[in-house]
Amino acid sequence: MLNRRQFLQCSAALSLSSLAWAVxxxxxxxxxxxxxxxxxxxxxxxxxxxxxxxxxxxxxxxxxxxxxxxxxxxxxxxxxxxxxxxxxxxxxxxxxxxxxxxxxxxxDMPIRVFVRADSPRLADLQAVQNLAQLRALDPEVLSYVGNGWAKEKLAGMRVDWGGTFADSLRKLKAGRGEVMVENALTMQYTLKQLDPERRVLMLNNDLERSRxxxxxxxxxxxxxxxxxxxxxxxxxxxxxxxxxxxxxxxxxx
Missing domain, CATH: 3.40.190.10 (Periplasmic binding protein-like II)
Known part of the structure; x- marks a missing residue:
């Protein structure tokens, strides 16, 4: 039979065990x-x-x-x-x-402009160095539902919010929009999967960085x-x- 001290020690051990399992x-x-x-x-x-x-x-x-x-x-x-x-x-x-x-x-990822290689405004877009200059050109931007960065930074611009990230890239390839403004990391990876023909170009200028x-x-x-x-x-x-x-x-x- 357990004495009082042993009982208290066992109770404490069981309590600690229960707390560990409860995390x-x-x-x-x-x-x-x-x-x-x-x-x-x-x-x-x-x-x-x-x-x-x-x-x-x-x-x-x-x-x-x-x-x-x-x-x-x-x-x-x-x-x-x-x-x-x-x-x-x-x-x-x-x-x-x-x-x-x-x-x-x-x-930290650079934010860049992505555009079709045959865009009639390719030269103008290549000259863009920041979001203010992009806003002045007023391109039709393709994005996706839930893109909080774009919702904040591209407010007031013409943005198509339909579909997913991949859907937006497919639209850009098909010419159903003018640009995407995205982080270079995910776009480069996705372009390898969805654009082997290289219809879409990543422009060189970093508009800002996404943390x-x-x-x-x-x-x-x-x-x-x-x-x-x-x-x-x-x-x-x-x-x-x-x-x-x-x-x-x-x-x-």
Whole structure:
């Protein structure tokens, strides 16, 4: 029979065990068709972001992770309402109203103009060096639902918001729009898959840079992870493995 001291020790151990089991997994929501950053593969969500979070949040910070892909609008809504814990994207003012951003960016990507090679305004577009100059030309821009960066930066311009990221690129190839204004990383990767004929050109000038950050919902129990994540990410960026992760997807930083 247990004496009082043994009983209390056992009770404490059981309580700690219960608390450990009660820690919920960190649920990450992704744009499901945003290669090479995040995309749905045969084994579930794959891509640069998935591997990076497995390394940092999973391996280094000891978190149990659940990776889920959705249409981009739905992914953001789930984080907003606390049904998913986090996502990785540009920290726009709208998103910061319901999520907190890590200080360190996961990656910084140049924003460039993409245009058909036979565009009658190719020379004019090649001369564009910033968003103000692009706005002055007033091209018909193709984008996709849920693109928060474009919603903020291209406000007032003629933007077709129909379909997905890949749908917009197909429209550009078909001449059903004049330009796309996107990050060079995902567009270069997607062009290799969807435009082997090279009908679409990436212009040389960086209009600005897009910072992708980990955003954790204000309703999440994991908000306290952000300082540790920032430190782990800073260390990872100094290691060869960070650049090697991108190189596995054919991208040199």
């Amino acid at each position: 919920p997994p960190l649920r990450l929501a992704y744009f499901e068709t945003y290669s090479p950053l995040s995309f749905r593969g045969e084994a579930g969500m794959q891509g640069i972001l998935v591997e990076l979070f497995d390394e940092l949040l999973g391996k280094r910070l000891g978190q149990t992770l659940v990776h889920q892909g959705y249409p981009w609008v739905r992914a953001q809504s789930l984080v907003q309402h606390g049904e998913q814990d986090a996502m990785c994207t540009v920290a726009t003012p709208e998103r910061l109203s319901y999520a907190r951003a890590a200080q360190e960016s996961v990656l 992708f950050q980990l955003l954790i919902s204000l309703r999440s129990t994991h908000l306290g992870l952000l300082p540790a994540f920032d430190e782990a990410l800073r260390r990872y960026k100094r290691e060869p493995g960070y650049a090697q992760l991108f190189e596995r997807y054919g991208i040199r930083l």
